[in-house]
Amino acid sequence: MILVTTAGKVGFETVRLLRQKALSVRVLVRNPEKVKSLVEIGAEIVVGDLDSLPSIDKAMKGIQTVVLVSPGIPAQELNVVHSAKRAGVKRVIKITNDASADSPIARRRWQYEIEAELLASGLNYTLLRANAYMQNVLALAPAIKKTGGFGSSAGLGRMGMIDARDVAAVAAEIAASSVTHVGKTYKLTGPALITYSEVAATLSKVLGRPVSYHELSFEEDKNAMIHAGLPKELAEMNAQFFGMVAGGDCDWLSEDVPVLLGRPARSLEEFATDYVSTFS
Known part of the structure; x- marks a missing residue:
């Protein structure tokens, strides 16, 4: 079972593509009314959000792979990392962008903080740097x-x-692959x-x-x-x-998308x- 942590522009498409591959996939959402089409194609929905540890732990039950995609707020994504660690998840595929501890842009500092703790957690990880x-x-x-x-x-x-749909396609391809891609960062x-x-x-x-x-x-x-x-x-x-x-x-530029897809x-x-x- 694969967990996708949100159903935004990347997460929604990732779920859709995983279901096209006939894989079991669960998605954490705040408003199930907005993802009826995902339910119709067989995705499992857990209502909650990334600020709610109980809802994350509920969504994490029985999960082998997590596709971690969200606006990149450290407290929220680290809730997912800690829950994945507790649940014995095999790997985390994190959607990210440029990350730097000393960037003038807070969003990039946040990504650095999340990535550093993910790496320190001991979980198997793959970073998709868009x-x-x-x-x-x-x-x-x-x-x-x-x-x-x-x-x-x-x-x-x-x-x-x-295109965010290509980021989703890479995430789905790696989540579905028997190749682990552990410790890899793709641009x-x-x-x-x-x-x-x-x-x-x-x-x-x-x-x-x-x-x-x-x-x-x-x-x-x-x-x-x-x-x-x-x-x-x-x-x-x-x-x-x-x-x-x-x-x-x-x-x-990078050739990682055509190589992977x-x-x-x-x-x-x-x-x-x-x-x-x-x-x-």
């Missing part, structure tokens, strides 16, 4: 529909953007380095209408995100990240085509 998600572009859809364009403080920084990217200017060009092509991109300062980007409804702390963290993108922080990673154009209705 570059920026293509799905983050979906947050730009309201601005694109309203103004015909979008802005960012990422400047012309390049990113090895990856997950799309097939090409992409700037936000190229995102605009790709959307223009797919949508059949012009989509513009304009560069923003840190303060302009932060304030735009706050105006769009993001909490100030999260908006500041995101603007910090985009500033690092401008400096080349995400300018890296036996097919190319999805391109930005494929992603935009699949989500065209969101931008229309």
Whole structure:
């Protein structure tokens, strides 16, 4: 039995793919109404959340493999690590991103803290270190529909953007594999380095209408995100990240996705085509 710890953009697709492989899979969710389609394909649901140790322990019963995917809050993910250790889980596959103890971005410091404790736990682990998600572009859809364009403080920084569905596919492939991948860290990217200017060009092509991109300062980007409804702390963290993108922080590619899946990673154009209705 495989446990997937949340049913967000990566977790939901991981569950779906595992069920396609006819594997027994359980998912921890807060609202079962949102995952009816997973129940329909045979997934087992446990209602709870990552702040609730009793619900995590309940979900962990009989589990051999955990796919640890969440927003990356240390207390929550470490609840899962400790529960997995108590339950004698054989391996943990953790979805993560760049992690550093001294990063200016809190999210990366959090990931470092989680990874360090996972490694110290003695559990068998595999780390899936993803570059920026293509799905983050979906947050730009309201601005694109309203103004015909979008802005960012990422400047012309390049990113090895990856479709979250490919991250899920790698997680499902490793969870289903007889090969353990123990102690491995895989870097997950799309097939090409992409700037936000190229995102605009790709959307223009797919949508059949012009989509513009304009560069923003840190303060302009932060304030735009706050105006769009993001909490100030999260908006500041995101603007910090985009500033690092401008400096080349995400300018890296890897062949791990095609090697692990036996097919190319999805391109930005494929992603935009699949989500065209969101931008229309």
